Amino acid sequence: MTTQAVAQSLASGLLMGLIYGLVAAGLALIFGLMDVVNFAHGEFLMTAMYAAFGLYVAFALDPLASAPFVAAAMFVFGAIVYLGVVRYAMSASANAGMVQIFATFGLGIVMRGLAQLLFTPDYRSIPHSWLGGKTVQVAGIFLPAPQLAGALVSLAAFGALWLVINRTDFGRALEATREDAGAVALVGIDRKRIFALGWGLGAALVGLAGAVLAMFFYIYPDVGASFSLIAYVTVALGGFGSVFGAFAAGILVGLVEAATALALPPSLKYVGIYALYLIVVVVRPRGLFGSL
Amino acid sequence: MLAVRDLSTAYGGLIALSQATIDVGEGEIVCVAGANGAGKSTLLKTIAGMERPSAGSVEFRGQRIDRLAPHLVTQRGVAYVPENRRLFPRLSVEDNLRLGSYLFRGKADREAPRDLALQLFPRLGERLKQRAETLSGGEQQMLAIARALMTRPKLLMLDEPSQGIMPKLVDEIFASVSAIRDRGVTVLIVEQRLTECLEIADRAYVLQTGRVTMSGSAAEISGNAEVRKAYLGL
Numbered sequence: 001m002t003t004q005a006v007a008q009s010l011a012s013g014l015l016m017g018l019i020y021g022l023v024a025a026g027l028a029l030i031f032g033l034m035d036v037v038n039f040a041h042g043e044f045l046m047t048a049m050y051a052a053f054g055l056y057v058a059f060a061l062d063p064l065a066s067a068p069f070v071a072a073a074m075f076v077f078g079a080i081v082y083l084g085v086v087r088y089a090m091s092a093s094a095n096a097g098m099v100q101i102f103a104t105f106g107l108g109i110v111m112r113g114l115a116q117l118l119f120t121p122d123y124r125s126i127p128h129s130w131l132g133g134k135t136v137q138v139a140g141i142f143l144p145a146p147q148l149a150g151a152l153v154s155l156a157a158f159g160a161l162w163l164v165i166n167r168t169d170f171g172r173a174l175e176a177t178r179e180d181a182g183a184v185a186l187v188g189i190d191r192k193r194i195f196a197l198g199w200g201l202g203a204a205l206v207g208l209a210g211a212v213l214a215m216f217f218y219i220y221p222d223v224g225a226s227f228s229l230i231a232y233v234t235v236a237l238g239g240f241g242s243v244f245g246a247f248a249a250g251i252l253v254g255l256v257e258a259a260t261a262l263a264l265p266p267s268l269k270y271v272g273i274y275a276l277y278l279i280v281v282v283v284r285p286r287g288l289f290g291s292l
Numbered sequence: 293m294l295a296v297r298d299l300s301t302a303y304g305g306l307i308a309l310s311q312a313t314i315d316v317g318e319g320e321i322v323c324v325a326g327a328n329g330a331g332k333s334t335l336l337k338t339i340a341g342m343e344r345p346s347a348g349s350v351e352f353r354g355q356r357i358d359r360l361a362p363h364l365v366t367q368r369g370v371a372y373v374p375e376n377r378r379l380f381p382r383l384s385v386e387d388n389l390r391l392g393s394y395l396f397r398g399k400a401d402r403e404a405p406r407d408l409a410l411q412l413f414p415r416l417g418e419r420l421k422q423r424a425e426t427l428s429g430g431e432q433q434m435l436a437i438a439r440a441l442m443t444r445p446k447l448l449m450l451d452e453p454s455q456g457i458m459p460k461l462v463d464e465i466f467a468s469v470s471a472i473r474d475r476g477v478t479v480l481i482v483e484q485r486l487t488e489c490l491e492i493a494d495r496a497y498v499l500q501t502g503r504v505t506m507s508g509s510a511a512e513i514s515g516n517a518e519v520r521k522a523y524l525g526l
Contacts, residue, residue: 169390169394172383172387172391172394175380175382175387176380176383179380179381179382179383180378180381184363184391185341185342185361185362185363186366186371186372186373186374186378186440187366187391187392187395187442187443188363188366188367188394188395188443189363189391190361190363191363
């Protein structure tokens with residue numbers, strides 16, 4: 001195996017890792033904010049991919065151009081899911097933790113079922129996107145253009161997220177709610193409003209990831225399953241609830257996946273990720289950047 | 293300004309506050325005294341909207357507030373500093389203060405209370421970049437009061453501000469409460485340390501097992517033989 005091949009593989013791993021980070025960001029954000037794991041996270045991603053596909057079919061809009069619209073629509077969708085489902089699950093009088101798990105898990109099943117009903121289980125793809133099939137050559141390494149664009153979108157999204165969290169009143173309110181949701185009323189903040197906006201923001205992030213993935217990945221009702229599994233691993237690795245931990249962990253997952261693919265047969269390509277996950281769970285259960 | 297009428301609050305059948313009637317006039321400092329478990333904290337929590345009363349009413353400036361969610365009570369101008377302060381521990385002192393003025397968009401609405409808070413508690417100004425959790429108990433209490441002032445309240449409610457604080461700072465905090473009243477903020481304060489509290493208060497109530505058993509001017513209460521024996525150790 002040449003150094004060239006290793007570099008090539010790790011470079012694609014890095015790009016994919018940045019996209020994994022973006023997929024996981026919303027999950028980490030919502031978990032950190034209110035200790036609720038969104039078990040429908042993969043289905044949020046699937047919905048966003050279909051949305052990008054639909055905009056392509058209806059208006060010939062390239063996923064790269066429709067990404068902001070998909071993210072905006074997912075923002076609204078996420079807030080509605082909080083207001084219509086999660087809010088009630090959280091106020092369950094007994095076993096609220098279980099109720100939350102079943103509520104979001106059930107929502108995921110409903111969304112998948114609806115997708116099968118409306119769009120059939122067929123695999124779809126966007127055949128002629130702007131960047132589809134193109135590559136960019138950097139220092140002898142070929143980078144697929146859609147993945148490169150996805151990675152750049154991810155970097156931009158995390159940059160924007162950092163600014164929102166650290167430089168705005170809303171970001172400060174988000175951090176305060178995450179610290180002590182019961183205390184924000186003392187400064188006049190309605191925590192349910194922050195929760196709804198947090199769900200919106202988390203869904204918008206996965207919406208962005210969905211639009212990006214629609215450029216180069218098949219779209220089908222179960223597409224969220226494999227990505228969400230990786231997202232759960234990413235969130236656990238990064239430290240539960242740490243959005244920027246998810247960013248770093250996503251990159252790590254992408255690199256480990258690429259390295260595994262080099263060393264092991266393709267059918268075993270996930271072995272590395274889950275081995276890494278097990279090691280972190282045993283050695284450092286709070287995750288790489290967690291503060292639990 | 294604040295009219296509490298026959299207010300009762302129960303925790304799962306256990307009555308913590310029973311038919312309490314309390315008045316706070318504009319510009320007053322009113323002290324509510326009582327032993328542990330007398331219902332003092334429950335009284336403030338219920339006024340703040342953090343607990344639902346089982347009976348009775350709370351009127352603030354002529355309007356009922358006893359069915360409002362807690363953030364709406366804050367928005368009406370009632371700031372509450374709970375016993376455990378409930379700061380945002382991993383946020384900086386600066387961010388804790390800024391959160392206090394979250395509701396205001398105007399620069400003046402944000403800067404005036406901030407200047408006042410830092411003038412009252414200059415040591416907070418030296419610690420703006422520190423995380424709230426790294427402050428001493430007394431400084432945390434100051435920050436909690438400062439954060440409450442940032443909401444530009446008309447009524448400030450303090451739950452045991454002296455708790456867990458070294459004596460020197462206790463005096464400082466009580467002095468600041470007087471100064472806050474002098475700026476036009478009405479104060480309702482709940483305390484076990486009756487001596488200090490009565491020194492700055494205009495009027496006082498005594499709560500016993502959830503009921504108001506005594507009320508009067510601060511002088512009357514501190515002159516009362518029973519109170520002197522039970523609370524002042526005289």
